[in-house]
Amino acid sequence: MRDLVNAIGRWMINNPNRCVFAAIGLVSSVLILTIGFWRFAFIFVITAALYIFGYRRDKGRGFRSFIRRFIFNKYR
DSSP states (O other), rough: OOOHHHHHHHHHOOOOOHHHHHHHHHHHHHHHHOOOHHHHHHHHHHHHHHHHHHHHHTTOOHHHHHHHHIIITTTT
């Protein structure tokens, strides 16, 4: 059993993207089956938007720069 766990751990270290996307796929499919597609899509869109907002905050850009970049530049 210990050898199996070590082998799985080595595989996960060598293939991190496969592990992450497989986990995302598993969680997504369970959510779709339990709460339905449209509720899942709504949760996904809100989560993605807040992830992007958090990413911008981490980089030192805030909500005001987002508004200036996307809204005010279009109408000049």
